Amino acid sequence: MLKNLLDTKHCFKLVCGAGNEEVEDIKRLVYIYAIAGCRFFDLSANEQVISVAKEALNLARVEDAYLCVSVGIKNDPHVNKAIIDYDRCVNCGACEAVCPQSAIHYAKVKKTKCIGCGRCWKVCSRAAISYVSEEKDLKEVLPSIIEKGVDCIEFHAMGVDEEEINSKWQYINDNFDGVLSICTSRGKLSDEGLVDRIKQMINGRKPYTTIVQADGFPMSGGDDDYKSTLQAVATAEIVQNEKLPVYIMLSGGTNEKTAELAKMCGILYDGIAVGSYARKIVKRFIDRSDFWSNSRVIEDALEVAKPLVDSVII
Ligand code: SF4
Numbered sequence: 001m002l003k004n005l006l007d008t009k010h011c012f013k014l015v016c017g018a019g020n021e022e023v024e025d026i027k028r029l030v031y032i033y034a035i036a037g038c039r040f041f042d043l044s045a046n047e048q049v050i051s052v053a054k055e056a057l058n059l060a061r062v063e064d065a066y067l068c069v070s071v072g073i074k075n076d077p078h079v080n081k082a083i084i085d086y087d088r089c090v091n092c093g094a095c096e097a098v099c100p101q102s103a104i105h106y107a108k109v110k111k112t113k114c115i116g117c118g119r120c121w122k123v124c125s126r127a128a129i130s131y132v133s134e135e136k137d138l139k140e141v142l143p144s145i146i147e148k149g150v151d152c153i154e155f156h157a158m159g160v161d162e163e164e165i166n167s168k169w170q171y172i173n174d175n176f177d178g179v180l181s182i183c184t185s186r187g188k189l190s191d192e193g194l195v196d197r198i199k200q201m202i203n204g205r206k207p208y209t210t211i212v213q214a215d216g217f218p219m220s221g222g223d224d225d226y227k228s229t230l231q232a233v234a235t236a237e238i239v240q241n242e243k244l245p246v247y248i249m250l251s252g253g254t255n256e257k258t259a260e261l262a263k264m265c266g267i268l269y270d271g272i273a274v275g276s277y278a279r280k281i282v283k284r285f286i287d288r289s290d291f292w293s294n295s296r297v298i299e300d301a302l303e304v305a306k307p308l309v310d311s312v313i314i
């Protein structure tokens with residue numbers, strides 16, 4: 001059971017990306033991290049993505065892993081996709097150079113790869129990049145996703161539209177009786193507002209059936225230093241101080257230093273979810289055309305992935 005994994009207080013979750021629907025990349029990511037010891041995987045709410053993740057687990061001969069799918073509200077950054085206005089774009093290549101997903105080629109965005117991280121928007125001097133929100137209609141996607149067999153649904157409750165948050169959360173609660181995860185941050189809420197939202201969302205749920213994913217800065221990871229992970233630790237502290245009957249998972253800017261910093265700060269987390277940094281360190285191996293045929297590629301990928309997983313599970 002997923003609860004047993006969370007009860008170890010050393011749960012490492014690999015975040016493949018709520019908007020990442022590039023199935024071959026996901027298969028490789030799940031395969032590497034499963035062999036490295038990860039047992040909890042966060043995926044886009046997409047049937048094909050779930051199927052390839054399961055295939056990767058079979059290939060890695062891992063049977064005791066758990067899957068989570070992520071869904072969001074409109075304009076949640078995790079479900080945004082970059083679009084380019086060609087009346088403004090001068091094809092300078094700056095966006096392509098910073099995209100962590102290699103989602104841009106010659107000023108064209110490959111939607112299945114884009115995770116809405118915002119890096120391209122920040123560097124575009126021509127203000128040619130904007131975003132479209134691709135939040136999913138829960139009533140359309142959830143029934144088939146649940147039928148496919150997932151252990152957890154993560155709801156990205158970032159934003160201020162209380163009505164949308166409440167109605168979607170209610171729908172998820174009414175239709176799924178497994179572990180639910182609330183991913184939220186202080187980005188648009190005060191500390192008090194964050195705590196109030198969590199309390200409201202867990203009201204009526206059984207103790208320890210909810211994960212609160214304390215997101216520092218969503219999708220900000222990439223560097224392996226204390227500064228990148230500081231906000232995740234700070235957000236977790238706010239949740240921890242409330243002594244709520246929830247599992248606490250750090251995320252957003254997490255890296256190999258997160259567990260160490262959290263322990264130094266007295267944060268008693270149950271798990272750490274790592275996305276941007278985990279994907280970045282194995283990207284050069286994932287991108288290899290001989291990934292499946294050259295065992296050396298996977299051995300080299302494991303050399304960088306395993307210390308990250310071990311930093312949490314040991
Ligand atoms: S950074 Fe802006 S101007 Fe340059 S290629 Fe990208 S979209 Fe076009």
Ligand code: SF4
Pocket residue numbers: 081082098099100101102103104109113114115116117118119120121
């Ligand atoms: S930089 Fe981020 S938002 Fe822009 S295309 Fe790449 S993944 Fe999408």
